[in-house]
Amino acid sequence: MSETLYLESDGIWCRTFPPAGDGGVAGRAALFLDRDGVVVEEVHFLHRPEDVRLVPGAASVVAEARQRGIAVVLTTNQSGIARGLFGWDAFAVTQSRLEALLAAEQAAFDMVLACPFHPDGNPPYRREHPCRKPQPGMLLRAAERLGLDLAASWVVGDRVRDLEAARAAGCAGGLHVLTGHGPGERADAILLDCPDFDVRLGESVAEAHALPLLQP
Numbered sequence: 019m020s021e022t023l024y025l026e027s028d029g030i031w032c033r034t035f036p037p038a039g040d041g042g043v044a045g046r047a048a049l050f051l052d053r054d055g056v057v058v059e060e061v062h063f064l065h066r067p068e069d070v071r072l073v074p075g076a077a078s079v080v081a082e083a084r085q086r087g088i089a090v091v092l093t094t095n096q097s098g099i100a101r102g103l104f105g106w107d108a109f110a111v112t113q114s115r116l117e118a119l120l121a122a123e124q125a126a127f128d129m130v131l132a133c134p135f136h137p138d139g140n141p142p143y144r145r146e147h148p149c150r151k152p153q154p155g156m157l158l159r160a161a162e163r164l165g166l167d168l169a170a171s172w173v174v175g176d177r178v179r180d181l182e183a184a185r186a187a188g189c190a191g192g193l194h195v196l197t198g199h200g201p202g203e204r205a206d207a208i209l210l211d212c213p214d215f216d217v218r219l220g221e222s223v224a225e226a227h228a229l230p231l232l233q234p
């Protein structure tokens with residue numbers, strides 16, 4: 019089976035999905051989600067579809083956000099590609115499995131972005147990149163393409179850099195979770211809280227239901 023690749027000219031994966039409603043998501047807030055250790059259980063350099071397991075409650079949060087007209091955008095650093103551990107075909111089939119598991123629970127993303135670059139990787143991906151979190155490039159690209167209201171948007175992440183990217187993009191705040199690499203990053207995640215960026219603490223992405231973004 020040959021998977022379609024959604025690679026842009028600068029090496030970033032960017033796939034847009036059909037909107038949940040007729041009107042699209044322009045002007046709406048987004049819920050930005052990290053993938054590994056947030057939406058799916060942490061697997062070291064996940065790249066096999068059979069290893070994809072949803073974090074309990076993830077599909078429910080995704081489905082509820084979309085029902086409320088909030089764009090759901092997955093942004094993921096994939097340095098395993100720069101490091102030569104797997105290729106885009108493996109990323110594509112892994113994403114397809116994730117998307118199928120979500121679809122079985124009536125959940126879907128509006129956009130998926132992945133950044134393959136890493137300064138310790140191999141050419142052509144051996145460098146820093148404005149899309150590699152903690153840089154905000156993937157969030158800014160999603161905002162531009164979908165017309166998102168970044169100031170009303172939130173992120174859920176297990177790594178400090180997930181929240182740093184959202185703060186740099188001008189988002190309202192972030193939920194730091196204890197799945198994935200969360201336990202080792204919590205102390206530093208708390209330090210990102212400031213008047214312009216509201217850091218909330220939770221156990222898992224399931225607690226995103228309580229974010230201001232998802233309140234009536």
Ligand SMILES: [Mg+2]
Nearest residue numbers: 052054055176
């Ligand atoms: Mg992660």
